[in-house]
Amino acid sequence: MSEYQEYRLEREQIDFLLERGYRITRVSESLSGAFLDFELIEGTKQEWKQLNIKTPEGRKYFSTLLFKKKLN
Amino acid sequence: MADLSIDLAGIKSPNPFWLASAPPTNSGYQVQRAFEAGWGGAVWKTLGDPILNVSSRFAAVSFNGQRVAGFNNIELITDRPLEVNLKEIYETKKRFPDHAIIASVMVEPQQEKWHEIIKRIEDVGVDGYELNFGCPHGMAERGMGAASGQVPELVEKQTYWAKEAASKPVIVKLTPNITDITVTAEAAVRGGADAISMINTINSLAGVDIHSWNTIPHVGGKGAHGGYCGPAVKPIALNMVAECARNKMINVPISGIGGISNWQDTVEFLLMGSTGVQICTAAMHHGFRIVEDLIDGLSNYLDEKGISSVMDIVGKSVPRYSDxxxxxxxxxxxxxxxxxxxxxxxxxxxxxxxxxxxxxxxxxxxxxxxxxxxxxxxxxxxxxxxxxxxxxxxxxxxxxTNELPPMTWNERQSFLGGISSESVDFVK
The missing domain is CATH 3.30.70.20 (Alpha-Beta Plaits)
Structure with a gap:
């Protein structure tokens, strides 16, 4: 898979969780890339997911989304 | 036609093209020939205690058919008595009163030595001084040139001592053989420098003859490091000029030096904060008459851009240079x-x-x-x-066009650091 395809996949995964109402609660970056912790709270139900974002474009993407949110 | 005259810390010159302190400015004969050809100024080959030179002094690096892509020399400062140089400076200034003559000076780092030589030069009519804190070879082994130019305290002190005796502007010429040139540039400013110039030559060995195993150049089978200049060093020099130009602590004009070979290079240095330029290798390669092309090219460029004075482009690209x-x-x-x-x-x-x-x-x-x-x-x-x-x-x-908004690394890090410790209520 080309790096671009890998990035598209990562981007889709991020978008999918956000569209389902998850929010990013934690970003940790390491030698293995970025780990995004997502949380969904629906009433008393709580769910967690984690994504490992490895591509540089993917890491730019989620940080730009967060940056945009911060600016707004 | 655009006005090409410059004013660098009070030193006026009919155009921004000065010959750098080097073999082309060794004598009155040469500097007068240069002024006749059209050069706006000259920094006289460094005055100091007359030295002894070796034979076999220069070497050049050719690259893919481009001769003199880089130039290396192991020649030292003037080998002529001070009186001879001063007489010729006086005669040259008298003949060309509107051209800038700057005396390059190098002595041991002692207050009385600086006072003595500046006072002896004062009367011959120079427009300014350039303190040579940059020559990397020979003189550096004796504690002068780059050896003192690499120590910020010595740069500051010597600049101060020169300023104590000088009635004309003092330019401090900096060595690139240092990790961060802005440190010594700031020291020069603290010492009272009216301007700074950069870069002097870079430590170099031009080559090794793979058949004789001698260094290039060699002096009877033995070599020593020299100073590198010419087109190859231009990007290094341009960056150093730009780093100084964007440093708020370095609030004095800059005379740009380093591989400038044509009018386009000149424009680049001016845009990056040089008030004028000094040229050596290109003149050594092609002769003094290259200044005709330099003047024509710069003049046409300014006319085409509708800019009336060359001073108007000085520093215009500096805000575009950042971390x-x-x-x-x-x-x-x-x-x-x-x-x-x-x-x-x-x-x-x-x-x-x-x-x-x-x-x-x-x-x-x-x-x-x-x-x-x-x-x-x-x-x-x-x-x-x-x-x-x-x-x-x-x-x-x-x-x-990017659907994502601009975001710098610094911006990213400034907000991302906080996210690991707090939740982000984020909905796309």
Missing amino acids: WGNLDLNYKVVARINNDVCINCNKCHIACEDTSHQCIDMLKDTSGSSFLRVREEDCVGCNLCSIVCPADGAIDMIEL
Whole structure:
């Protein structure tokens, strides 16, 4: 898979969780890339997911989304 | 015609082209020939205790047919008595009163030595002084030149001592043989420098003869490091000028030096904060009359841009130079191959495939002819293909509009640090 395809996949995964109402609660970056912790709270139900974002474009993407949110 | 005259810390010159302190400014005969040819100023070859030189002094590096891509020398400062130089400076200034003559000076780092030589030069009519804190060879072994120019405290003190005795502006010439030139530039400013100039030559060994095993150049079978200059050093010099120009603590004019070979190089140095330029290697390679092309080119450039004075472009690119952390991570360019111009040499494909991001495909059209195409989604915009391409116009780097807003690394880090400790209520 080309790096671009890998990035598209990562981007889709991020978008999918956000569209389902998850929010990013934690970003940790390491030698293995970025780990995004997502949380969904629906009433008393709580769910967690984690994504490992490895591509540089993917890491730019989620940080730009967060940056945009911060600016707004 | 645009006004090419400059005023560098009070030193006036009919144009920004000065000969740098070096072999071309060794004598009155040479400097007067240079002024007749059109040079606006000259920094006289460094005055100090007359030295002894060796024979076999210069060497050049040629690259792919380009002669003198880089130039190396192991010549020292003037080997003539001070009185001889002063007499010729006086005569030259008398004949060319509107041209700038700057005395380059180098003595041991002692207050009385600086006072003595400055006072002896004062009366001959120089327009300013340039303190040589940069020569990397020979004199540095005796504690002068680059040896004292690498120690900020010595730069500051010696500048102060020179200023105590000088009635004319003092320019401090800095060595590039240091990790951060802004440190010594700031020291010069603290010492009272009216201007700074950069860069002096870079420590170098031009080569080794692979048959005789001698260094190039060698003096009877033995070599020593020299100072490197010429076109090869231009990017290093330009960066150092720019770093000083954008440093708020360095609030004095800059005289730019380092591989300047044509009017375009000159414009680049002026845009990056030089008030004027000093040239040596290009004059040594092609003679004093290159100044005619320099003047014509600069003048036409300014006229075409509708700029009335060369001083108006000084520093105009400085605000566009910053730290890497302030660059937009979301800015995007990609390569695009113009197949009607492409000569199918495949250099771009090989460069991309072997050493970059593997995004140029070799394809065949319906008639079986080969052509190249960039997969833009995989292109990172590194520019390598357009750099190696031998056909002008065959590859364009195209700016893409990005749906994502601009974001720098510094901006990213400033907010991302907080996210690990607090929740972000984020909905796309």
